[in-house]
Amino acid sequence: MQQWILHSPGQISLETVLKPTPNEGDLLIRVLAATTCGTDLKAYLRGHPQIPMPGGFGHEWCGVVEKAGTGAKYSAGDEVCGVHTAPCFHCRWCLRGQENLCETIMQTKVMGSFATHLLVPKRIADVNVFRLPLGFPPEVGCLIEPLACVMEGYSQLKPDREDEIAIIGPGAIGLLFAVALQKFGHHNVVIYGRTQERLRLAESMGIRSAHTNDLVLGQYDAVIECTGTLDVWQSSLNYVRKGGTVVLFGGLPSGTQAQFDAGLLHYSQIKILSPFHFGSQPVKMAWDLLQSYPDSFMPLISAKVGLQYLPEVLQKLQNRNGIKYALIP
Ligand SMILES: [Zn+2]
Ligand SMILES: [Zn+2]
Known part of the structure; x- marks a missing residue:
């Protein structure tokens, strides 16, 4: 599989990496679209405390399940979208209704959606992944993450x-x-x-x-x-x-x-x-909104481009040219 790796600020490369095998409850996703985000640009320009380097680049995604681990919530062929984190539901903050501040929410995040494939672990697949209705535009499905924020x-x-x-x-x-x-x-x-x-x-x-x-x-x-x-x-x-x-x-x-x-x-x-990130309820609210009004969100996608054009897209974003770009592998 192909994946963009962010090595250090300003240093990215499209690499061939081993396709992961889903364990129990995990989903191996074939990416249909991955959108760029302000956080990606920040990480690329100056580094970001929540984005480890070197590592897979991109966190907004939508795709089709290529392989599901045993007991997974979805099966091969399902088109799904989701976010890249999920709360634990049992730490102090989760129990206080502040799931966005969950102790371990950032430890299990999925990075690397600017790729042909992405492994979504059970913790996230069980809670924060949703099935797309037939014909739903995948680039709009990607917006579930920023809309959850x-x-x-x-x-x-x-x-x-x-x-x-x-x-x-x-x-x-x-x-x-x-x-x-x-x-x-x-x-x-x-x-x-x-x-x-x-x-x-x-x-x-x-x-x-x-x-x-x-x-x-x-x-x-x-x-x-x-x-x-x-x-x-x-x-x-x-x-x-x-x-x-x-x-x-x-x-x-x-x-x-x-x-x-x-x-x-x-x-x-x-x-x-000064709200940071999101709990599970805002993710559901975001999905409800996207599902009800996909056309209203479409204008946020400035263009759809091939996966290889990430450097050009980052340049455009740096020049404040366009809102969000959808990379289509
Ligand atoms: Zn984002
Ligand atoms: Zn928690």
Whole structure:
């Protein structure tokens, strides 16, 4: 089988590796599509604490079961999508309803979806893998992972229907958030950005958009930061009204110091959320949404390209050209 290996930041190669054999409950997947993610680009450019190197590259996937271990939940020929982790359900955090913080969630993650094949272990196959309906576009199935992150954020935010919500950053995560809010009946949502092309894309998806300069101080019940930039982390607090909530979604490198006005935080009673990863319930919510509205998510896929074009795709993403690319082996 062929797999892209990330050796160190900036160093990748497409290699022939041994095809793994599924043990009890595992699934050997023949990849139908694997999408690129902001996390992949971060790992490629500067390394990432959750992405071991050298190692298989890519974590968003959709495929067909080529071989199933004994007692596996799915059988050969089933088309499935899923995420790359699953909680243990018995550690302190899992028992407290914080499965996204599960002690071992990152120890069993599946990496290496930019490949012809991928082994999904039983722990994940049993919980976080779903069968595609007939004819479901595999590149949309891949979106279950980033959408699960968004659903974790949504579940923590628990917005009211009437809430005035600003999303800052019309990249993949911002747009996923906007589509999800729209489908859940939140109509007072605007996505803010600086790139005309991305704002136009948002509009074409039926999402209200505006230039970041049009953000109004103290105006929103919730501000959802989806840029992963220190500037926006710090300025987001200025845009929520008293009692509002800021969701700092785009992770910054560890060691980054962010500054807030302590008076504003306290006397306006602003709540800060910074959701990381996802538990099993948000994964189910993500799959329900994708299954119900595949066409609404399709515009996030900027292009479908062959597996060998990963270097070109990473270059495009670096140039902020396109939202997500689907690699098709
Ligand atoms: Zn991802
Ligand atoms: Zn756990």
